[in-house]
Amino acid sequence: MKNLVIASSNQGKLREFQTMLAPLGIAVQTQSQLGIGEAEEPHCTFIENALAKARHASKASGMPALADDSGICVNALGGAPGVYSARYAGDNPKSDARNNEKLLQAMHGVADRRAHYYCVLVLVRHAEDPQPLIAEGEWHGEIALAERGSGGFGYDPMFWLPELGKMCSQLAPDEKHALSHRGKAMQILLQKLEQA
Numbered sequence: 001m002k003n004l005v006i007a008s009s010n011q012g013k014l015r016e017f018q019t020m021l022a023p024l025g026i027a028v029q030t031q032s033q034l035g036i037g038e039a040e041e042p043h044c045t046f047i048e049n050a051l052a053k054a055r056h057a058s059k060a061s062g063m064p065a066l067a068d069d070s071g072i073c074v075n076a077l078g079g080a081p082g083v084y085s086a087r088y089a090g091d092n093p094k095s096d097a098r099n100n101e102k103l104l105q106a107m108h109g110v111a112d113r114r115a116h117y118y119c120v121l122v123l124v125r126h127a128e129d130p131q132p133l134i135a136e137g138e139w140h141g142e143i144a145l146a147e148r149g150s151g152g153f154g155y156d157p158m159f160w161l162p163e164l165g166k167m168c169s170q171l172a173p174d175e176k177h178a179l180s181h182r183g184k185a186m187q188i189l190l191q192k193l194e195q196a
Helices: 011-024 047-060 082-087 095-104 173-179 181-195
Strands: 003-006 028-029 065-074 115-124 131-145 159-161
Touching: 003 011, 003 082, 011 028, 011 065, 011 173, 011 181, 028 131, 047 065, 047 082, 047 115, 047 159, 065 082, 065 095, 082 095, 115 181, 131 181
Parallel strands: 003 028, 003 065
Antiparallel strands: 065 115, 115 131, 131 159
């Protein structure tokens, strides 16, 4: 597999995928570069949304497609924001800053700060692929009391990693790729690709 379309327009995710796939010689194009609009994400699970996005991008491009659905799941909020992480504070427009502010408000006075990032990757070789490659990853941490750091994207400035004593947004990109939910899922996906 030499060419792949990424079923996302999220610039942070795109940078991460390009970095992880470059050593394999896989040329990556985004669906927006190909003039493909975003798929709807009507499902209540990460895996269903990722599969819908991968099939949409593959059908529109005629290429293999890789989709990611990921988010942050907070124990004290029953797993929210979950699949709604990117639009937790609404769609018009989607905003990391507003999402972070809403999550900090929801966690005000909450003692249990445990949370985890979750990622599912789905790769389809073609739009009707009956055996998509699926990989999952989790990254556990806590919701901080305030934002810190300037790296990463999304909820990274408030995702505290107790074992490292830093925020996710304070990690170097290589360090983040090695530890993150997306990095873990990508390693599993690459193993599956090698066996396919």
